[in-house]
Amino acid sequence: MDIKIEKLRGFRDFLPEDMKIRNYVREVIEKKFKLYGFDEILTPTVEYTNIFTLKSGEEITESMFAFKDKGSRDVCLKPEQTASTARFFIENFKNFAFPLKFYYFCPVFRYDEPQHARYREFWHLGVELIGSSTPETDAEVISLAYDGLKSLNLNFVLELSNIKVIKGVLNSTNLSIEDKKKILHYIDKHNDEGVNEILKRTDRGEILNKVLSFKGNKKNLSDLKNLLNDCGEATEGIDELENVLNFVELYGVNYVINFNTVRGLDYYTSTVFEIHANDMQICGGGRYDNLIGLFSEGKDKDKDVQNKNVPAVGFAYGFDRVIEALKMQNLSPEFENRKILITFVSEEFKDYCVKVVKELRERNITADLDIMNRKVRKAMEYANNKYQYVIIVGKKEVEENKVTLRDMESGEQKFLRIEEIMAE
């Protein structure tokens, strides 16, 4: 058998320098999540496949990391968190008070062809707010998506819509169900040619075009409302959008309305939004008011389905793309060199060095013992540009119960008691 000692295609290793940036970004964003009152949850990496295929449509099915486990169950590595959270809610919450505010950070998986900023394993960092359908709820979630990225100083554009607008307009046309599905898919994939092709086939191409090319914010919506006054669902969508935007503006969020924001996943019911940076979509979210109800039906055949029609709204950052955008905008933080390396003139002083490293760590100072048995000169070479300080231990240091502390940048050396290192 061919032995493969390599990572799989589309999967990545993260080196210490990668993890430092990732942990920094995660901490900054999670801090915002917590300020908004969201609590972390976690669901399994592996789930029954039908949790994702039941509602999320074919697109996700095709590209899922699905397989049969040893018990012949149809399982998959979760491709996104929202459906898993809906399942989580139904299984775990019986007696409780709404709203529930959850956040999560987890790997998700797709069996796509790997390409720039598309991997087979990537991370979603996001929130779900369950149980509330007021417009300020949508606004809070949108504001959080916005604030999280603002706290990284990232440049980005937040685009939002209400899916009912485009659906309402499409339903007022003579397009076939097939064509309606197709055009939504083309819109989502920014396939202008495909969109135009279908536009030609409809009696209301002009209105559709006006909606799709609409640019503006809340105050520009009234003109559009007049234009769409014969498409019930579309005007309902615009009304909802106006109510949400009222609060979005109070939250100080910069946004643009873009009715091309339709989201690929079939479970969104009204508000939808995306955030773009450096030609990448780095965040997607919206309201999904039917998913939990659908899952409840699937689960409890009896009539007493407590969880029918539980409204919910959420978003996920494509965490890896946020990192990528930060790098492209030269916003990655710089990290300090390692703190202290402890080296010895002769092996007989090693015991003393262990005592020193132990004491430093007990005082919350990060320190490395030179465990490679290097000579001082070699250890200094190794420490150069890597450590802020080197401690050198020889006969005099041991006899006087002190250490020599060398500042690797200035070259300055001091003869100190361990307690005195703190002050440095």
Next chain:
Amino acid sequence: MDIKIEKLRGFRDFLPEDMKIRNYVREVIEKKFKLYGFDEILTPTVEYTNIFTLKSGEEITESMFAFKDKGSRDVCLKPEQTASTARFFIENFKNFAFPLKFYYFCPVFRYDEPQHARYREFWHLGVELIGSSTPETDAEVISLAYDGLKSLNLNFVLELSNIKVIKGVLNSTNLSIEDKKKILHYIDKHNDEGVNEILKRTDRGEILNKVLSFKGNKKNLSDLKNLLNDCGEATEGIDELENVLNFVELYGVNYVINFNTVRGLDYYTSTVFEIHANDMQICGGGRYDNLIGLFSEGKDKDKDVQNKNVPAVGFAYGFDRVIEALKMQNLSPEFENRKILITFVSEEFKDYCVKVVKELRERNITADLDIMNRKVRKAMEYANNKYQYVIIVGKKEVEENKVTLRDMESGEQKFLRIEEIMAE
């Protein structure tokens, strides 16, 4: 098709209260890892199966979460991190200086029969120290395993050994290779009956028994060394153990020597250790000096194999079992109630409330807006025993640009400007 809206057997959902404990434990231990100079890395959740089967022995093969991906590759959800780290090292490190000190936190997977404290997805939190073979290296890693748990105030026992001792004694007997393998397996599984069965078959049952029933620490080793002076590998093992224990004692680690500590994984070469608490093994580790070399051979057929014989030592906590032991010892931390809920007397004041919640969050105060449109009385009921404070907004508050802050424990109410909330 039968629709399954439930989690898979052996997998778990983690609620906010679970995640708070898990995050607390992770932070405490990772702080120690960093103090010891270890940096976080991450490798893929999915790997080629042969990375784990090449050396880790049959036990792990049988219980792996292995499957064929859509490209017909033999892949698996990683059952442990060490082999993946060895692969990671070979693929990513060409020009660098030893030692490398890595830590990781990741889910690992087994297709075992689920039972108490055994899950199909569980978490490993551990370290690998690559490139150094000095005894103080082993001691540093053992000390870290010990310190991490001490900082949680956990009660536990650290047992250590050098695998060469038991192997040396076994090699000095007339036992077949088969029997030697079996007895190591029985020892690892605490199967006394199996051990005794094989002991009967050997000419040196008495000596083996003495080794297996040895209890003590470094100072008790000299007697054993005399007893084993005709088993070359065993005395080598005892010498190594003594050298490591010299530093382990300097680090202030409490330990017992237990030659029954043989570890189930085939890649350990000398030092091995386990930590037990509440009848669970919560940590396992040791030195694996041949694994990276073996992987390098598998990878580079040419003679210039840079990474041959790269020594390494590490350990992993069974993170879920650490959590379980903490709970059993009543050491789980308590968490505060939520901070502030903002509620309004009438919907017309909602805009003002959004302003308040926004300002509080900007001042790093965690706050929730009552997004459920509850009446104040209902909101207060909801907040009872859940929030520390409730802010009530009515006409007077809006007119005077203030808020009413109610302390939910004392019932005391204050009429304050937002800036004044900080002082509370």
